[in-house]
Amino acid sequence: MQKGFLISFEGGEGGGKSTQIVRLREHMTSEGFDIVVLREPGGTAISEQIRDVVLSAKNIGIAYTTEVLLFQAARAQLYREIVLPSLEAGKVVIMDRTRDSSVVYQGMVRGFGKELIEQLNNISTKDTYPDLTFFLDVDVTTGLQRQNDAGGNNRMEMENLEFHKKVRDAYVQLARENSENRWVTIDANKSIDAVEKTIWEKVQTALELR
Numbered sequence: 001m002q003k004g005f006l007i008s009f010e011g012g013e014g015g016g017k018s019t020q021i022v023r024l025r026e027h028m029t030s031e032g033f034d035i036v037v038l039r040e041p042g043g044t045a046i047s048e049q050i051r052d053v054v055l056s057a058k059n060i061g062i063a064y065t066t067e068v069l070l071f072q073a074a075r076a077q078l079y080r081e082i083v084l085p086s087l088e089a090g091k092v093v094i095m096d097r098t099r100d101s102s103v104v105y106q107g108m109v110r111g112f113g114k115e116l117i118e119q120l121n122n123i124s125t126k127d128t129y130p131d132l133t134f135f136l137d138v139d140v141t142t143g144l145q146r147q148n149d150a151g152g153n154n155r156m157e158m159e160n161l162e163f164h165k166k167v168r169d170a171y172v173q174l175a176r177e178n179s180e181n182r183w184v185t186i187d188a189n190k191s192i193d194a195v196e197k198t199i200w201e202k203v204q205t206a207l208e209l210r
């Protein structure tokens, strides 16, 4: 590989992103890849502090503009500290959410618009896009139920059903518009094992492992 490879996981609540990331990491590690796993917002000491502010259920008074900028601030720090140096070093970086979460949640659902958010994303990531993006598409009610069972709702998860439906519709639209390139939509209503298999096959194909 010339440079590293960036894989992102996207989708609404309860799609099983973190479970699938653990499994993908195991597959890739046993293939001998040097893997870095990160989540957004978060992933560095500074970005985790920003995460606390932007997601705390206490901060219901946060302005949407503040929310937009805090997600970007956490991202800018993470890319500079870890993502870009890791890619430069030829590693595979697996991310639990990144720029497309801002396009969906802030751009399309909160209404700031895709264009503005992509401009900010480009500043935060230094024009870096994932090479491969998995959209784990789960039925909204099932997803919220899974999330509740996992315990503890953050500020975004406390939004109403209508909000979460809009999130899902926005992801479907974005993935459809970009289906020829990096986006792969996965039916996350299926079993964990079935989803794992599909993801691993796609990654193997993308990395020419088979």
Ligand code: TYD
Residues within 6 Å of the ligand: 012, 013, 014, 017, 039, 040, 041, 055, 071, 096, 097, 098, 099, 101, 102, 103, 105, 106, 154, 156, 157
């Ligand atoms: P998290 O608990 O990590 O959720 P999940 O397990 O669903 O990934 O919370 C992240 C929340 O922040 C999630 O509701 C999506 C939201 N978010 C944005 O609104 N914009 C962003 O740019 C990012 C990265 C996340």
